[in-house]
Amino acid sequence: MRFSRLTKILIGLVVVVVLGVLLGARSLKPDGTLDDLLAWLPKRHASFEQLGGSQLLLEIDKDDVVKSRLEAVLDDIRMLLRDARVGYKGLGQAGREVHLNVREPAQVDAAKAALKIFTDPVAGDNPVREMLLDEPEPALLRLTLTDEGVKLRTSMALAQSMEVVERRVSDGISVEPIVKPQGNDRILVQVPGLQTPARLTDILGQPGNLTFQMVDTTMSVQDAIDGRPPAGSSVLYSQDDPPVPYLVENRVIVSGDDIVDAQATVASQTNWPVVSFSFNSKGKERFGWATSQYVGRPFAIILDGQVVSAPIIREPILGGAGQISGNLTKQSAGDLALLLRSGPMPAHLKILEERTIAPGGVQN
Numbered sequence: 001m002r003f004s005r006l007t008k009i010l011i012g013l014v015v016v017v018v019l020g021v022l023l024g025a026r027s028l029k030p031d032g033t034l035d036d037l038l039a040w041l042p043k044r045h046a047s048f049e050q051l052g053g054s055q056l057l058l059e060i061d062k063d064d065v066v067k068s069r070l071e072a073v074l075d076d077i078r079m080l081l082r083d084a085r086v087g088y089k090g091l092g093q094a095g096r097e098v099h100l101n102v103r104e105p106a107q108v109d110a111a112k113a114a115l116k117i118f119t120d121p122v123a124g125d126n127p128v129r130e131m132l133l134d135e136p137e138p139a140l141l142r143l144t145l146t147d148e149g150v151k152l153r154t155s156m157a158l159a160q161s162m163e164v165v166e167r168r169v170s171d172g173i174s175v176e177p178i179v180k181p182q183g184n185d186r187i188l189v190q191v192p193g194l195q196t197p198a199r200l201t202d203i204l205g206q207p208g209n210l211t212f213q214m215v216d217t218t219m220s221v222q223d224a225i226d227g228r229p230p231a232g233s234s235v236l237y238s239q240d241d242p243p244v245p246y247l248v249e250n251r252v253i254v255s256g257d258d259i260v261d262a263q264a265t266v267a268s269q270t271n272w273p274v275v276s277f278s279f280n281s282k283g284k285e286r287f288g289w290a291t292s293q294y295v296g297r298p299f300a301i302i303l304d305g306q307v308v309s310a311p312i313i314r315e316p317i318l319g320g321a322g323q324i325s326g327n328l329t330k331q332s333a334g335d336l337a338l339l340l341r342s343g344p345m346p347a348h349l350k351i352l353e354e355r356t357i358a359p360g361g362v363q364n
Helices: 005-028 034-040 046-051 062-083 105-118 147-170 198-204 221-226 281-293 330-342
Strands: 053-060 088-094 097-102 131-137 140-145 178-182 186-192 210-214 233-238 245-249 259-266 273-279 299-303 306-309 321-324 349-358
Touching: 046 186, 053 062, 053 147, 053 198, 062 088, 062 097, 062 105, 062 140, 062 147, 097 105, 105 131, 105 140, 147 178, 147 186, 147 198, 147 330, 186 198, 186 349, 198 330, 198 349, 210 245, 210 281, 221 233, 221 245, 245 299, 259 330, 273 281, 273 330
Parallel strands: 233 306
Antiparallel strands: 053 186, 053 349, 088 097, 097 140, 131 140, 178 186, 210 299, 233 245, 259 273, 273 321, 299 306
16 A cells, blocks of 8 residues: 555654653653553543542332333233234233233133244343243243343343433533443443532433323213223323322323424413424324324323323324423423433433542542
8 A cells, every 4th residue: 555745744743642652651650561651641531530520320220120121011912912813811910920811722822822922032142031931820821031031121221221321411511421331230420520410310310201192081080089090091190289180091192212302492472481392203193193183182291100281182283393381490391301302211220329529539
């Protein structure tokens, strides 16, 4: 390969600079090894050691990982057995197990074949058998999440959580946060120069699960509280003080996973804080369909199990964008927009340690 004269000059300059740095280090420590010389060079995270800042140690809630995984398995079972035309009853979950009764004994083998997808080893360098299927009693099928399965799902939640944590912490700050794993289920977060970690813990402590669900108008919410909600609906409460109850259908129309952008702004007519958001193509299609089907009915916007607002659908919303309003302050609107932009946590994060490190590495 032939280099131009300018390229050779630039390469020579780089070599001279590197040699100068190493020789300078040698002069400070004449008997140093190569590792000593390389260690003398600036480190990537030196800014945190120099500036100090906020440090958090987070832990993945394994119980939440198990709960989320089995809830997904329940939904998959309903779909798989419906497609296989297998009748069943008593579908439920307890601990690490999912169980059901096949109505017709002659369909047990068909049910097992449909559920085999859960017991097939998960592909990878070291395949893992996530779940075991057995039949403790005739026509009673049981799927059990293995220890290896819990470990697999926890490691997946850890990787996904680190991405969400980094997006949330990086948003709106000028320094690069340090986010790295600690073992199989913990995350270390360091933010150079941040001496007030309270808001950081608030942001990272919220799952950020946003859903759009229809309000159930077949029964008054008070009757549902006094008696029993209709099948497929639940009573949820607002973030107000005192909380306001709503009867909400369990079916999720659109989730926060389908939101591609969210910004805190103010409503032009009221000047109140709101959050403007936009959907991806899937969310746009589903939201447009729902708002076309249910004009005149209220739908609930739910964040982490609490109703943020429940507006009435006045007309179809087909543009793939909307606003969330309600009892929002400027800061809460900003926090909500941040949660939506960064995406939901795959599992709850427990804050094990919260420290403020002074410049020079002194802990407060």
